[in-house]
Amino acid sequence: MGMTAIEKILARNSGLARVRPGDIVTTKVETAILFDNNFMETSWREILHVYDPAKIVVVFDHRAPASHVLSAKAHQTGRAFVKQFGIERFHDIGFHQGISHALVADHGYGLPGTVLLCSDSHTCSAGVFNLAARGVGAPDMTYAVAKGETWFRVGETIRYDLCGALRPGVSAKDVFLHLANTHGDHATMNVEYGGPALAGLSMNARRTISTMSAELSVEFATFEPDQIMIDHVQARTDAPFEPVWPDTNADYADKRVIDLNLIEPLVALPDAVLNNARAVGDVAGTDIDQAFIGSCANGTLDDLAVAARVLAGRRVADGTRLVVTPATQSIYRAAMAEGYIQTIVEAGGVVTNATCGACGGGSMGLLGPGEICITASTRNFKGRMGDAAARIYMASPATVAASAIAGVIASPMDYFT
Amino acid sequence: MNDLFNDQISGRVWVVGDDINTDLILPIQAYYLPVEQQPAWVFSANRPGWSGDVGQGDILVAGRNFGVGSSRPAARSLKNLGLACLLADSINGLFYRNAINFAFPALEAPGVTALFKEGDRAEISFEAARIANPASGKTLDGVPMPAQLLAILQAGGIYSLLQSENLIR
Ligand code: SF4
Numbered sequence: 303m304g305m306t307a308i309e310k311i312l313a314r315n316s317g318l319a320r321v322r323p324g325d326i327v328t329t330k331v332e333t334a335i336l337f338d339n340n341f342m343e344t345s346w347r348e349i350l351h352v353y354d355p356a357k358i359v360v361v362f363d364h365r366a367p368a369s370h371v372l373s374a375k376a377h378q379t380g381r382a383f384v385k386q387f388g389i390e391r392f393h394d395i396g397f398h399q400g401i402s403h404a405l406v407a408d409h410g411y412g413l414p415g416t417v418l419l420c421s422d423s424h425t426c427s428a429g430v431f432n433l434a435a436r437g438v439g440a441p442d443m444t445y446a447v448a449k450g451e452t453w454f455r456v457g458e459t460i461r462y463d464l465c466g467a468l469r470p471g472v473s474a475k476d477v478f479l480h481l482a483n484t485h486g487d488h489a490t491m492n493v494e495y496g497g498p499a500l501a502g503l504s505m506n507a508r509r510t511i512s513t514m515s516a517e518l519s520v521e522f523a524t525f526e527p528d529q530i531m532i533d534h535v536q537a538r539t540d541a542p543f544e545p546v547w548p549d550t551n552a553d554y555a556d557k558r559v560i561d562l563n564l565i566e567p568l569v570a571l572p573d574a575v576l577n578n579a580r581a582v583g584d585v586a587g588t589d590i591d592q593a594f595i596g597s598c599a600n601g602t603l604d605d606l607a608v609a610a611r612v613l614a615g616r617r618v619a620d621g622t623r624l625v626v627t628p629a630t631q632s633i634y635r636a637a638m639a640e641g642y643i644q645t646i647v648e649a650g651g652v653v654t655n656a657t658c659g660a661c662g663g664g665s666m667g668l669l670g671p672g673e674i675c676i677t678a679s680t681r682n683f684k685g686r687m688g689d690a691a692a693r694i695y696m697a698s699p700a701t702v703a704a705s706a707i708a709g710v711i712a713s714p715m716d717y718f719t
Numbered sequence: 720m721n722d723l724f725n726d727q728i729s730g731r732v733w734v735v736g737d738d739i740n741t742d743l744i745l746p747i748q749a750y751y752l753p754v755e756q757q758p759a760w761v762f763s764a765n766r767p768g769w770s771g772d773v774g775q776g777d778i779l780v781a782g783r784n785f786g787v788g789s790s791r792p793a794a795r796s797l798k799n800l801g802l803a804c805l806l807a808d809s810i811n812g813l814f815y816r817n818a819i820n821f822a823f824p825a826l827e828a829p830g831v832t833a834l835f836k837e838g839d840r841a842e843i844s845f846e847a848a849r850i851a852n853p854a855s856g857k858t859l860d861g862v863p864m865p866a867q868l869l870a871i872l873q874a875g876g877i878y879s880l881l882q883s884e885n886l887i888r
Contacts, residue, residue, distance in 0.1 A: 326865045344754050345792060347878055348888040372751055423790045423813055437813055439790045441820035441877045448886040453867065455812070487738070487784040489809040490827070519787045519811045574738055576784070662789075663747045683742040683788065690746070690764035 304549025306459040308492045308524045311434045311546050315417045323555075325456040329434070331357065331446045333411055335420035337402050338362040341376040341383070345440045352387050353450030359391040359411055360384050361402040364658045367395050369665035400630025400656045403427035403598040407509055408630055410538025414527060414545040419446050424598050424680060427513035429523040430505065431535055432545050436522055457490045457521045458555035461548075463497030466563035471718030473608070474507035475600060475678065475698035478514040479568040481560065483579040489519040491555065494548060496526035499562050505534050506602035513599040514680060517575040567714060569676070570696040573684045582701055582713045590674050592623045593706035594687075595699045596654075597661040597679035601629030603636050605678065605699040609651070610642035612703035612717045618650035619709025625667045626651050627659045651706070663687040669694070676711055678702045724873045728804045728824065728843040730776040732835045733769075735762075739781055741788035741814065745796050758800035773800050778841045781807040782832050786814025798823035804843055806831045806850060806861065819868050822876035826850070828861025 305313065305320060313321045315329035334357055339345060352358060360380055365373035377395075384392045393405055403424055406412045412428035418435040419425065421443040428435035438452070446452045462481070468474075493515055500508065508525060515523035525531065527545035535543065568579040595601070595609050609626060618624045626646050628634040634656055637643050643653050660667030661679035669675050669688030675695070677687065682694035697705075700714035742764075749760035761770045779797065785807035786793065794817040797805065805818065805825040818825035826848050834852050835841060842851045846869065848861035864872065874880050881887045 326867050339791075342750075344750070344752075344757075347881075349886070350888060351886050370751075421790050423788060437790050439792060439794075439813065439817035439820060442816055444887060445877050445881060448881060455865065455868075457812075487787070487809070489784045489787075489811055517787070519784050521812045574740075576738060664750075681740075681742070681788065683740045685746050685764045686742045 303553035304551040306492070306552040306554060307432065307494050307526060307546050307548040308434060308459060308522045309456065310548070311415055311524070312454060312456060314415065314546070315434065321456050323456050323458045326453055327456060328451055328453050329417050330451050331419050332413060332416035333357060333359065333418040334443065334446045335359040335361060335402050336443060336447065337364060337420070337422060338366060338373060338376050338380060339364050340421050340440055340443060341379040342372060343375060346379055347444055349444060349448055352447050355387045355389045357450070358389050358447060360389055361393040361405060362395060362399070363401045364662055365665045366399060366657045397631060400632065401598045401601065401658055403513060404601060404629035404633065407505065408632055410535050413541055413543040414532070414535060415543055419443060419452060424513050424516045426515050426520060426523040427509055427598060429515070430509045430512035430525045431531060432525055432527045434522055434524070437516065455521070457492050459492040459494050460488060461494045461496065461554045461557045463557065463559045464495065464499035464562060465497050465559060466499055466561045467502050468562045468565060471700055471715045472565050472567055473698040473700060474503065474510035475514070476565050476568050477560065477562060478511050479570055479579045480565050482517060482576050483568065485558070486576050487519045491520060492522040492524065493518065493520050494524050494526065500528055501530070504604055505531065506604040509602070510599050517680065567698060567701050569701065569711060570682055572682055572693040572695060575682060575696065582697065582711065585695065585711050586713060588674065588695070588711040590622055590676050590705055590710060592625065592667070592669060592673065592675040593702045594625045594660045594667060594675060594677040594679060595702050596627030596629065596659060598629060599680045600678040600699050601627055601633065603633050606633065606637040606642045607640065608699050609703045610645040612700060612714060613649035613651065613707065614645050616649055616707050618706045622706055622709045624651040624706040625654065625660055627654045628656050631656045660687055676702050676705045724822065726845050728778070728845055729840060730778045730803050731774065732778050732780050732837060732839045732841050733773065734780045734832065734835060734837045735782070737782035738784045738787055741786060741791055741793040744793035745791050750791055754795070755799070758796045761796050761800055770800060773802065775801040776803045777801065778803055779805045780831055780835050780841070781805065783808045784811055785809070786811040792817060792821065794818040794823045795821040804845070806841065808832055819872050820877040822872055824872060826861040826864065828859055830859055831861065834859050
């Protein structure tokens, strides 16, 4: 039997002819990304040696600009680290600010066929560029930065072939919610995405799916390469790379087909992502206090365009707060040039600087006890966005924007006919 | 071998369900607190008061997909709470890595939630991944931790290794 894409990537980067599920492999790490939480005094262990400053990226995203003194101190520690080791790929507060996973996409940091580690759980995001990309904890990150290598436990792979096309008003977030609702968790396993529908999905849409795959508990989420992806990366970096296609006789644990034509807008109910979504019609009319569009999964230019389309010429309902957070400052600038920011603000939305912001409940846009939020971010866990007694529904940016106008959960479909 | 690691583990069992996420184990408010104050917040949203009932050496038995969620050091809180071991039907890969790296013994054992009810005693041979409920007489073989990973756990976690090589302070 042949190998799946991720097995081939892991084999290549560990110098082995082949790997099989169950193997433990040690690979080199091409890209290692540290972010502001790594430098918090409750996590940081001073690193005395780095394997290669050119392979390291440092990003301030979770609490940027600093939300309190603890994060201000973390940023100071991070700046000192960057200076000490001469790290050039540094995203401080300012022009190049943004969420790490979106910056990887913006800057071509994820080289197809390589290994990328970041100390954030949604690092599988970069799998859209055909990488072995995974989130690890601060200890693994420290090890990788010091030694340039890490270990992986090779899991079995499930192949998802996407076919058909999305109807207007239905988005990649709905595809993910459908997958999470139908197939549940994939703990200890990998997912590989491919199929004829990829050609019709933008890199941003694909990245929503790869990023959200963290919620499936996958080890890796890897997309099959295509020319659109290769062009995207080549437009952003001169570094050479070699994409990896799965063998035609690859050994998958299962092969599943998802027909995009059949997907409808879904909403995940509070507290869990998996097996917890309903058709938007089933929860339509639920009161909301806050609506949030942003995060590494849904703070893309496409997402801001959809929000602007829904909000154009309308107003956010009285008593409802709409918070919109572009994933990077470069997306923010592009959205300004397109007029999206103006449209959203004129509708009564609050547009923040690029940051994780309300997604992680760490810096702004927090929820009080009993408040209800509909979010287009990544997680609806209890307590995730503020008080543990707040309730968080999760849906696409289109559904969130439509809900902000209605002041209750609402279907976006009328805006896309 | 580090004296933190004990191959024969036995203790009182607490049982939780599927998909226990890291926001429940280490809520964001607690993440800002000094490390020693963080364990008191474990499960404060889904099981208020529980962290005060946990005794040194107790064992946590969980369902599928334990530890889904962020990369935060949630495993460290479970260890510092005094828990001796985690047994789960399945464990999120990122949580599993953090457990090893913070030297918190964790075993995947599909079916383990059916073996215990809360308050039972569990007896575990960790290296062999052999789990027993002496009261019922039932046993279960979990998935042994691969030798390379067990070595990190036995060394007291990855920071101990890096420190011994003078790579971190
Ligand atoms: S936007 Fe949310 S999910 Fe993404 S990296 Fe930030 S906190 Fe994590």
